[in-house]
């Protein structure tokens with residue numbers, strides 16, 4: 081038995097498998113990412129507390145003797161165990177390593193992979209079908225988000241995906257759809273672009289705001305950021321049904337039919353969710369980066385095909 085294993089045993093530390101599972105649960109709790117842990121990071125203590133580790137266990141250390149340099153290096157035992165567990169998760173491709181994630185996010189973080197996401201959901205008895213609604217990052221989805229948010233804006237953009245029907249893998253398109261949702265919601269800071277409504281679920285696991293397609297899927301609309309806009313449920317419905325549209329300068333146009341609505345329609349108390357948009361020249365809330373604003377080709381299509389004058 082190695083010195084390290086002996087120490088783990090002597091201090092009655094949890095097994096590596098148990099720590100791996102605790103890490104997966106912690107990753108899910110923290111939105112799919114955990115900062116590369118140096119000793120003293122909050123997460124190191126958080127997981128130690130999950131196991132109810134005593135002060136004695138938390139402060140135990142390993143000594144490595146470097147004979148040549150004639151010095152002794154000390155490393156915290158608990159920290160080493162955490163690192164071993166994370167390393168093993170990376171070998172099983174359940175997480176991406178901080179060096180790998182850095183290429184995507186410029187941050188040194190451990191991030192769940194799709195495989196790790198599934199495994200973490202299994203540990204918490206959450207059905208995988210819920211994946212699409214959970215704001216949890218995964219390496220594969222982040223790759224799509226990066227691609228969606230950073231591709232150069234095309235001058236002559238087509239919001240239609242003609243090849244959609246022949247898309248080969250369902251999994252691929254599910255990941256793309258999640259990438260679309262996440263890229264759009266994040267670009268609009270989780271707020272409705274029309275009313276600014278921002279709220280999440282009590283467990284912080286999902287946002288009320290939705291990533292709406294300007295050219296809908298049913299008309300072969302693409303999962304591109306230029307064909308997306310973040311809207312609350314109510315304004316998403318009104319946009320899809322044709323009550324609202326956008327002009328090229330991103331001001332909101334409301335159907336003239338709004339004037340013939342009975343006074344008690346479209347109201348929540350004093351708030352009139354359609355009439356509030358008919359105030360002249362109200363511009364939607366846009367992401368700061370103009371490269372990712374909705375494309376004119378998509379909003380023109382919406383005006384001509386969905387909007388009711």
Ligand SMILES: [Zn+2]
Nearest residue numbers: 272275312315
């Ligand atoms: Zn809204």
